[in-house]
Structures are given as C-alpha cells and as structure tokens.
Amino acid sequence: MRGVALIVLAWNQWPLTRRCLDSLLASDLEHAEVIVVDNGSTDETPRALADYAGRVRVLTMPENLGFVRGMNAGIAAARPDDDVILLNNDLAFTQRDWIGRLRDAAYAAPEHGIVGCRLLGPEPEGRVYHSGAFIEPERLWGQQTPSGLIERDVAQYTRLARVESIAFALAYIRRDCLDRIGGLDTAFHSYFEDTDYCLRAADLGIVTVLAGVVTLRHDQHGSTSEDRSFRTRLFDESRATFAARWQQRLAERYRGTLLWQGVTRADPVHARLARDFVRRLDARGLRTAFVPTAAELADPQDFRLELAAGRQWSGMPHAAIVAAPAPSFAHAHGRYRLGLGISEWERVPAAWGAAANTLDRLIVPDEFQAEAFRAGGVTRPIAIVPLGVDRDYCHPRVPAPRHPRGHFVFLAVAGQLARDATDLLIETFRRTFREDEPVELLVQFVPRDDDTIADRLDALIARTRGARVRLLHGWGFPDHQRAQPLAAADAYVSVRRGGGWDPRAAEALAIGRALIATDFGSQAALVRAHGHPVACARLIEDAEHPGCRWAEPDADSLAAQLRDVFERRIDYAAAARANAASFAAAHDIDTSADRLMEEIERGGTFKLRTPAVAAHRPRDIAKPASGQIVVLGMHRSGTSSVAGLLARMGAWPGAPGDLLIGPDNPRGHYELAELHSACLRRLAAAGGDWKHPPSSAPAAAVDAFRREVARVLDPLDTLRPWFVKEPRLCLLVRELLPLLTRPVFVHVARDPLEVAASLAARDGLDIAHALSLWEQYTRAAFAATRGWPRVLVEYAELIADPHGVAARLHAAFAAFGVEGLAVPTAAAIDDWIEPSLRRQRASTEARAVLSPAQRELVAAIADRSILDREFPEETAAVFERATAEPAATAGVAG
Amino acid sequence: MTETGTLDTERLAALSRRLGVSARQLLVAAARLADAGPAIADDPAYRERVLRDARNESEAAEGAARLLLTPFADYAINEVDRLFATIWPELTREREG
Numbered sequence: 002m003r004g005v006a007l008i009v010l011a012w013n014q015w016p017l018t019r020r021c022l023d024s025l026l027a028s029d030l031e032h033a034e035v036i037v038v039d040n041g042s043t044d045e046t047p048r049a050l051a052d053y054a055g056r057v058r059v060l061t062m063p064e065n066l067g068f069v070r071g072m073n074a075g076i077a078a079a080r081p082d083d084d085v086i087l088l089n090n091d092l093a094f095t096q097r098d099w100i101g102r103l104r105d106a107a108y109a110a111p112e113h114g115i116v117g118c119r120l121l122g123p124e125p126e127g128r129v130y131h132s133g134a135f136i137e138p139e140r141l142w143g144q145q146t147p148s149g150l151i152e153r154d155v156a157q158y159t160r161l162a163r164v165e166s167i168a169f170a171l172a173y174i175r176r177d178c179l180d181r182i183g184g185l186d187t188a189f190h191s192y193f194e195d196t197d198y199c200l201r202a203a204d205l206g207i208v209t210v211l212a213g214v215v216t217l218r219h220d221q222h223g224s225t226s227e228d229r230s231f232r233t234r235l236f237d238e239s240r241a242t243f244a245a246r247w248q249q250r251l252a253e254r255y256r257g258t259l260l261w262q263g264v265t266r267a268d269p270v271h272a273r274l275a276r277d278f279v280r281r282l283d284a285r286g287l288r289t290a291f292v293p294t295a296a297e298l299a300d301p302q303d304f305r306l307e308l309a310a311g312r313q314w315s316g317m318p319h320a321a322i323v324a325a326p327a328p329s330f331a332h333a334h335g336r337y338r339l340g341l342g343i344s345e346w347e348r349v350p351a352a353w354g355a356a357a358n359t360l361d362r363l364i365v366p367d368e369f370q371a372e373a374f375r376a377g378g379v380t381r382p383i384a385i386v387p388l389g390v391d392r393d394y395c396h397p398r399v400p401a402p403r404h405p406r407g408h409f410v411f412l413a414v415a416g417q418l419a420r421d422a423t424d425l426l427i428e429t430f431r432r433t434f435r436e437d438e439p440v441e442l443l444v445q446f447v448p449r450d451d452d453t454i455a456d457r458l459d460a461l462i463a464r465t466r467g468a469r470v471r472l473l474h475g476w477g478f479p480d481h482q483r484a485q486p487l488a489a490a491d492a493y494v495s496v497r498r499g500g501g502w503d504p505r506a507a508e509a510l511a512i513g514r515a516l517i518a519t520d521f522g523s524q525a526a527l528v529r530a531h532g533h534p535v536a537c538a539r540l541i542e543d544a545e546h547p548g549c550r551w552a553e554p555d556a557d558s559l560a561a562q563l564r565d566v567f568e569r570r571i572d573y574a575a576a577a578r579a580n581a582a583s584f585a586a587a588h589d590i591d592t593s594a595d596r597l598m599e600e601i602e603r604g605g606t607f608k609l610r611t612p613a614v615a616a617h618r619p620r621d622i623a624k625p626a627s628g629q630i631v632v633l634g635m636h637r638s639g640t641s642s643v644a645g646l647l648a649r650m651g652a653w654p655g656a657p658g659d660l661l662i663g664p665d666n667p668r669g670h671y672e673l674a675e676l677h678s679a680c681l682r683r684l685a686a687a688g689g690d691w692k693h694p695p696s697s698a699p700a701a702a703v704d705a706f707r708r709e710v711a712r713v714l715d716p717l718d719t720l721r722p723w724f725v726k727e728p729r730l731c732l733l734v735r736e737l738l739p740l741l742t743r744p745v746f747v748h749v750a751r752d753p754l755e756v757a758a759s760l761a762a763r764d765g766l767d768i769a770h771a772l773s774l775w776e777q778y779t780r781a782a783f784a785a786t787r788g789w790p791r792v793l794v795e796y797a798e799l800i801a802d803p804h805g806v807a808a809r810l811h812a813a814f815a816a817f818g819v820e821g822l823a824v825p826t827a828a829a830i831d832d833w834i835e836p837s838l839r840r841q842r843a844s845t846e847a848r849a850v851l852s853p854a855q856r857e858l859v860a861a862i863a864d865r866s867i868l869d870r871e872f873p874e875e876t877a878a879v880f881e882r883a884t885a886e887p888a889a890t891a892g893v894a895g
Numbered sequence: 896m897t898e899t900g901t902l903d904t905e906r907l908a909a910l911s912r913r914l915g916v917s918a919r920q921l922l923v924a925a926a927r928l929a930d931a932g933p934a935i936a937d938d939p940a941y942r943e944r945v946l947r948d949a950r951n952e953s954e955a956a957e958g959a960a961r962l963l964l965t966p967f968a969d970y971a972i973n974e975v976d977r978l979f980a981t982i983w984p985e986l987t988r989e990r991e992g
Contacts, residue, residue, distance in 0.1 A: 473982070
C-alpha cells in the first residue's frame with residue numbers, strides 16, 4: 002500500500018541525529034520508510050549511520066547542499082506515490098502515534114495538503130515554540146505561534162486548525178500536493194522556504210493545517226547552532242528572496258486600515274477585547290492599528306497587537322472601533338466609526354448616550370447592554386455581537402493543580418469592590434461554610450491601582466469566622482495562562498453588582514467548571530441557561546455614579562447556591578464537563594470576530610474581498626487513477642450488484658476463498674472476509690456497530706484499523722485494477738485515504754425507503770432508525786470522498802438499465818485513467834443483474850416520513866448535484882442525532 | 896540622597912516646597928541635571944528651564960510616571976505554578992516527594 006517517506010536531513014551534530022533516529026524508530030512506523038539525507042557531514046555521522054542499515058535508507062550528499070536541496074534530494078528518492086514528511090534532525094519523537102495523527106489531519110479534507118504539529122522547546126516545564134505560523138508584510142518577521150510568543154504549554158492549539166504556514170522542521174506533505182507544487186524552491190538555501198511553499202500552496206487552493214493533537218520536541222536550530230554568522234547570512238539571503246516575491250502581495254491582502262482605540266492593560270475587560278480581536282481582525286485582512294485611549298504602559302502579550310501599536314496610517318482610517326468606556330466614543334477616528342459598549346448599569350448616563358450617538362454604529366455583546374444604552378438615549382443603530390471564548394486556551398484539558406487535600410474550591414475575581422460585591426461574597430461564604438468543611442474560596446485580584454481593596458477584605462476576613470478564604474493579591478500572569486486559575490477551581494463565582502460583561506464566566510463554562518453568577522446584566526442569560534443564578538434582591542444606586550443603578554445580589558440566594566453547588570459537586574462537575582465542548586463550540590470567539598467583521602464592513606469603506614481561490618481537489622492532478630476501486634453504499638443498497646458488475650468488467654475482487662458468502666445473498670457479496678472483520682472490530686473498538694455508528698474513535702482503534710486493512714489490500718495491489726466493497730466503509734473510508742493511491746470511489750445509492758424496508762425485513766429495524774442510518778452512511782461516504790475521483794450509480798437505474806449503467810461505469814473509469822477493464826458481455830450482465838432483486842418499492846405517500854434533510858439528500862442524489870456538493874464537517878453531529886430522532890412509520894410497498 | 900546613601904526625606908520635602916514642585920518632580924529635574932553633566936547643569940538658565948519643565952510636565956507624562964510608580968507587585972508577571980506552590984505548598988512537597 003501507499004506509505005509515507007520520512008526524510009531526515011542531517012548535517013553533522015551526530016548526537017542530535019542519533020537522538021532523532023532512536024526516538025523516530027521507536028514510534029509507530031507502519032508503511033513508513035525512513036530516509037536520512039546526510040548533507041555532507043564531516044563528523045562521525047556517515048560512519049554512525051551505517052549502524053542503522055536495514056532500518057533507514059541513507060542518501061549521502063557530496064557536500065552541504067542546504068536545507069532546500071537536501072530535502073529535495075530526499076523527496077526525489079521517496080517512492081513515487083508516497084506522501085512525505087520532512088524532518089529536522091533536532092526533533093525528538095515523544096509521541097508514539099504521531100504519524101497516524103498527521104495522516105488523520107492530512108486526509109480530513111481534500112484541500113488539506115500540508116500538515117504541521119505543535120513543537121515544544123527543550124525546557125523541562127514545556128514551552129510551545131511552534132503552533133502554526135504567519136508572517137506580516139511590514140517587517141517580514143515570521144511568527145511561530147498565533148500570539149507570536151513562546152508560551153508555557155497549557156494545552157493550547159490542540160485542535161485541527163487551518164494556518165497560514167508551518168515550520169518545515171516537521172512537515173507532512175500529501176503526494177497530490179507535491180504533484181501540483183513540486184519540491185521546495187531552490188531560490189532559497191535555508192529559511193523562508195517553508196512559508197514560501199505554504200503560500201504557493203494557498204495560491205492553488207491547498208490548505209496548510211496544524212494537527213494540534215501531535216506534540217513533539219524540537220531543539221531550535223540544532224543543525225546549524227555551531228555557526229551563528231553562517232546562519233545569519235543564510236537568513237538574510239533567504240529573507241531578501243522572500244521579500245522580492247511576497248512582500249508586495251502580502252501587503253495587498255489588506256483591504257484597508259482599521260484603527261482600534263482601546264487599552265491593553267486596565268481595565269481588564271477592554272484589554273481582553275483588544276487581545277481577542279486585534280489579532281483576529283488583522284488576520285482577516287484589516288490592517289489594524291492600535292492607539293491607547295488612556296495612558297498606559299502597553300502590555301500587549303500579542304505580536305499583532307504590538308505591531309498594531311507601532312503602525313502609522315495616512316489620512317483617515319477606513320474604520321475605527323473604540324473599545325473603552327463610552328465617553329471615549331466621541332474620539333473615534335475613522336471614516337466609519339464604531340464603539341464596543343459595555344455598561345455596568347441598567348441604564349447608562351446621559352453623557353454616555355450622547356457619546357455613543359456620535360458613532361455610526363454601537364456594538365454590544367447582548368440584549369441587556371443594548372437596552373442599557375437605548376435607555377441612556379442612544380438613537381444610533383445598535384448591533385449585538387455575542388462575545389465568545391477562545392477555545393484554544395479555554396477547554397477542559399487546561400492543566401492546573403488541584404487542591405492537595407481535595408477541597409472544593411470556589412474562585413472569584415476582584416477588581417472594584419463595589420461593582421464586584423466581593424465583600425458580600427466573602428461574608429456570605431463564611432456564613433455558609435464552617436471552618437471544618439472541605440471547601441475554600443480563592444479571590445483573585447486583577448491588577449489595579451487600588452490597594453485598599455485587599456486591606457479592607459483582609460479586615461473583613463479577620464472579623465468573620467468560617468471556611469478558608471485566600472486573597473490572591475499581587476499576582477499577575479501571562480495572558481495565555483488565564484484559564485489555569487479557573488481550571489484549578491471547581492466553580493467560578495461572578496456574583497457582581499455590576500452588569501458588565503465578565504469574560505471569565507463563559508471561560509469557566511468552556512473549561513467545564515460550574516458557574517454561579519448574579520441573575521442580572523450580561524451574565525444573566527448565560528447563568529440561567531448553563532449555571533446557578535443568584536437572585537437579584539433589588540436594584541440599588543452605584544454610589545460613584547449617581548442615578549445609575551445595578552443589582553444587589555440576594556445574600557440568601559447566594560448562600561443557597563454556594564451550598565447546593567458544594568453538596569451536589571459530583572453531579573454538577575460531571576454535567577459541567579459534559580457541557581463544556583458544546584458550550585465552547587456555540588460560543589466561539591472566532592465566530593464573534595466574524596460577526597464583528599460583518600459590522601465593520603457595513604460601512605462600505607474597505608476594499609471588497611478578493612474572491613477565494615478554488616479549493617484543491619485530489620482529482621485535479623494530472624495523473625491517471627491507479628486501479629484501486631472502492632464501492633461505497635449503505636447496507637441493502639445494491640452494492641453487491643455493482644460489485645458483481647465490476648468483477649465482470651475485469652476488476653479483481655480478491656481470491657474466491659477470501660470472499661464472504663451469506664445466506665441473504667447466496668451468489669456472493671464480493672466482500673473480503675478480513676476487510677469485513679476489520680470494519681467490525683473498528684466500530685466495536687469505538688463502542689458501536691453498524692446499527693449504532695460511533696461518533697468518534699480512539700486513535701489506537703483507527704491505527705489498528707489501518708494496519709488490518711493494509712494487510713488485506715497489500716495482496717490485491719499486485720493485481721490492479723481491484724475493488725473492495727463493504728457497506729461499513731461508508732463510515733470508515735476516510736481513515737483509509739492515506740493508504741490508497743489515486744483511488745476511484747463508486748457510490749451506490751438506493752431509495753432510502755426501499756433500504757429501510759429491506760432492513761426492517763432483514764434486521765427488524767424500525768423505519769425511523771433505518772432511515773437515520775441511511776442518512777448517516779450516505780452523508781459520511783459522500784463527505785469522505787469529496788474532491789476525489791468518484792462516480793454515482795443509482796440502484797434503480799442499475800436494475801432498469803444494467804447494460805447502460807455498465808457502459809457508463811466503464812466510460813467513467815476510462816476517463817479517470819483506470820486501465821484493464823472491459824464492458825461485460827450482455828449475457829454476463831443479464832446473468833448477474835436480475836430485476837427480481839428489486840424487492841421493495843416505495844410509494845409516493847411514504848416519502849412523507851422522510852425528514853427535510855433526508856428529502857434534500859434524495860433530491861441531491863437524483864439530480865447528481867451531490868457529486869459537487871460541499872459537505873460541512875458534520876458527520877459526528879449526524880451520528881449523534883441517530884437515535885434521538887422520533888420514531889416514524891412508513892408505508893412501503895413490498 | 897546623602898553621602899551615606901540614605902534618603903533625607905525631610906530635606907527633599909523642604910526643597911520641593913521651596914521650589915514649588917512636587918518631590919517626584921524635583922527628583923526628575925535632579926536626574927536631568929545629573930545626566931546633563933556639571934558644565935551644563937551649573938548654568939542657572941538651564942537649571943531654571945529644567946525646573947519649569949518639571950512643573951509643566953504634560954498629563955501623559957504625569958500618567959506614565961504614575962504608572963511607573965505603582966507598586967511592583969501589581970504588574971509583576973508570575974507563572975501560575977508559583978502561585979499555587981505558594982498557596983498550596985503541599986503540592987510542591989508532593990512533587991518533590
């Protein structure tokens with residue numbers, strides 16, 4: 002089967018190369034060939050590599066050709082259909098299944114072509130040096146993480162994510178990507194060749210992704226660390242080459258200048274907005290500049306925000322957003338002026354309303370805020386942009402210490418005493434819990450210049466008795482660690498008088514922690530839906546802002562919620578963890594950024610978006626199909642009939658003794674027994690079966706499945722063209738894509754009501770369940786083969802006109818370049834396809850039981866538009882719906 | 896500051912009152928004079944200009960100076976591990992044990 006070539010480039014530094022190879026050879030290397038390119042080493046490398054004979058293939062270069070030519074030599078030496086993985090010799094493979102996970106990412110979508118992973122540096126505590134790269138056009142200073150910082154490893158960026166580029170210290174490149182682009186550009190010696198390659202790929206619609214599920218160790222510049230001046234020269238030369246090719250184009254991607262007027266430090270809420278949005282808006286094509294609205298020592302903790310703070314602009318910016326208290330709105334400086342408004346009160350002061358009325362548009366995070374500004378006299382348009390959480394930093398896997406004696410920990414944050422009601426919380430907490438109860442309250446102070454808060458709270462703690470309260474005063478953390486205090490706690494308490502947006506409330510839910518919050522303001526809807534609301538006793542006046550009212554939390558309600566969350570902690574913790582992923586998906590900061598973009602674009606002051614490049618499809622490469630055919634279709638859809646037709650065309654189904662023959666199809670299924678067994682084991686390993694498809698699978702189950710299937714397919718490969726068929730492959734075929742060389746997929750579709758009736762007769766499935774399965778199998782199969790060579794056969798057409806279908810199938814195979822097939826004789830076709838096979842026929846009335854989505858799928862198959870359709874990555878969601886759909890009855894004619 | 900290295904706050908306060916500037920403004924002016932070197936700093940016109948600048952410093956400069964003078968701890972960047980090792984020291988002992 003098709004494999005992957007692991008190309009390790011080595012130039013001296015044998016201890017590093019040895020560590021790399023030893024750890025590499027200890028990882029799972031199925032269908033992988035290790036090629037070491039010795040780039041003219043003059044140390045013990047050539048001699049030492051001889052000890053690895055039989056385990057690695059060594060290519061010896063006469064001299065140091067540099068990274069680009071050395072890697073290109075390795076690519077040229079790889080088997081012609083293999084994918085490749087470019088590897089530096091200063092990597093350590095600390096994750097055994099890393100290849101399998103990179104394969105998953107590479108074939109998760111047809112347009113994926115280049116895959117990287119998280120790379121940690123050498124520090125024992127773990128620091129993330131690489132998690133997807135980008136480059137800005139002004140200084141061409143490539144950044145190796147989205148924030149541009151080397152961050153402590155807090156399990157950030159562990160999802161599959163599209164990125165602008167990756168470092169080619171490790172790069173999985175799919176063969177169809179190589180077929181379109183070729184090797185690395187020899188205009189570069191070392192450095193910038195990776196960004197150049199990814200940008201050239203993007204021009205062809207090929208997407209670069211980060212497989213965050215893989216984390217390896219990388220000693221930066223290990224291969225050239227001995228010669229700093231040499232490295233500097235290489236860097237400067239490559240940078241000049243890159244600048245000549247890309248700098249102007251990168252600059253032209255910007256559609257105009259957005260001025261962000263806000264803060265990076267205090268107050269923390271507006272600083273949060275700057276950190277969350279400046280980098281995202283800049284990445285979305287708005288050249289974003291930043292000016293502070295208050296005197297501050299900037300604390301960006303983000304490369305793009307820092308870059309924005311140093312940017313100049315000529316004339317009036319295309320748009321401005323003021324993310325600061327409303328009085329600053331009047332200073333918005335842009336052709337289209339927006340403000341991000343957050344009020345602590347039910348109605349903002351008239352001066353705030355007047356300032357907001359100088360804007361073109363006011364943005365608020367929720368209906369409470371909209372109403373507060375309307376009540377304060379705002380007449381300008383108000384748009385609601387819900388503010389989500391950063392799922393890369395806030396998720397249940399954030400590492401954090403837990404209380405050493407297992408005490409239940411509440412966390413609260415104090416910034417302003419009156420607004421945050423911290424005194425009320427401490428008094429109520431101590432009244433609620435005795436000293437000897439295993440519970441603790443942590444109060445984290447956000448940096449402010451009011452030291453008296455801590456003194457007052459210390460005094461309060463001194464004069465009350467009860468369970469332990471700790472004030473975390475004088476601590477400041479890097480922004481990327483903000484979720485860790487939440488993760489160290491069991492519940493977050495946002496029992497505030499003020500109604501302003503508290504970003505930690507949603508972050509706590511995304512991490513999987515319980516939320517207790519006042520049923521007032523921006524947190525009200527959130528806590529009602531997902532947490533434990535504390536009643537508002539009454540509205541009171543904010544002493545610092547006469548006439549402005551906020552909530553006085555009800556102390557008894559707070560005490561009851563604290564006690565309840567503590568007493569039922571096991572149940573609530575399980576519920577919070579179970580809810581975390583779906584909550585975070587529904588409250589994603591990137592969705593917020595998209596919405597904010599829409600609002601910014603309303604002004605019409607920016608250049609129009611450049612039309613997107615058509616996405617790459619593997620079927621577009623100029624190479625013929627190799628003769629590997631996979632038949633996909635739901636159970637009882639006629640896949641056996643099509644398989645028999647293929648066999649009669651001359652495609653090899655496998656040795657007769659390896660094929661199953663079942664009682665319901667005595668003439669044979671054309672199913673390989675071992676392939677069938679592998680599918681059964683794969684579904685079972687994920688906790689399901691064909692009637693109950695699992696929504697996800699352990700990585701080990703996927704790897705085992707690939708291993709088993711490869712053993713089945715290997716013997717077939719000497720007898721191309723061949724085909725395999727197994728209905729369960731509809732669900733699993735995506736996992737096999739890395740093993741297949743330019744395959745062709747034959748989709749067999751049958752009327753879902755006929756399928757359901759057949760399943761009801763054979764397996765006793767109720768109609769709703771059977772229809773749901775048909776939908777799942779069909780969606781999963783067409784989603785997995787999107788962009789690949791594929792052909793659709795409708796069962797009804799096959800029965801009605803088997804000769805025509807056989808001819809069209811053969812023509813399709815020929816068009817894809819499959820050689821060695823012939824149209825079967827008429828007698829052979831008539832002998833195989835019997836009209837009596839079509840036992841169940843659906844009545845028109847029966848179609849009423851189909852759901853709208855199922856009817857849409859039927860229509861897309863009928864007009865064949867399904868072959869051009871974009872399938873959202875919703876397979877898992879469809880699986881989850883499987884058993885939840887209400888039962889329905891269907892009238893099916895036998 | 897005296898020759899023994901101690902800060903004579905009473906003299907600083909008295910001088911600042913006499914010159915009509917705050918103690919911090921006086922220190923800023925003294926720093927500028929020190930940086931300028933004795934040849935320039937001894938020029939009465941220059942000393943007067945430096946003191947005038949100190950009295951009339953802009954709001955932004957005042958704000959920046961205030962930020963610089965806020966307690967260190969407010970802006971110290973720690974790491975979360977250190978916090979929890981401090982409040983829950985058993986964690987550190989467990990790891991070491």
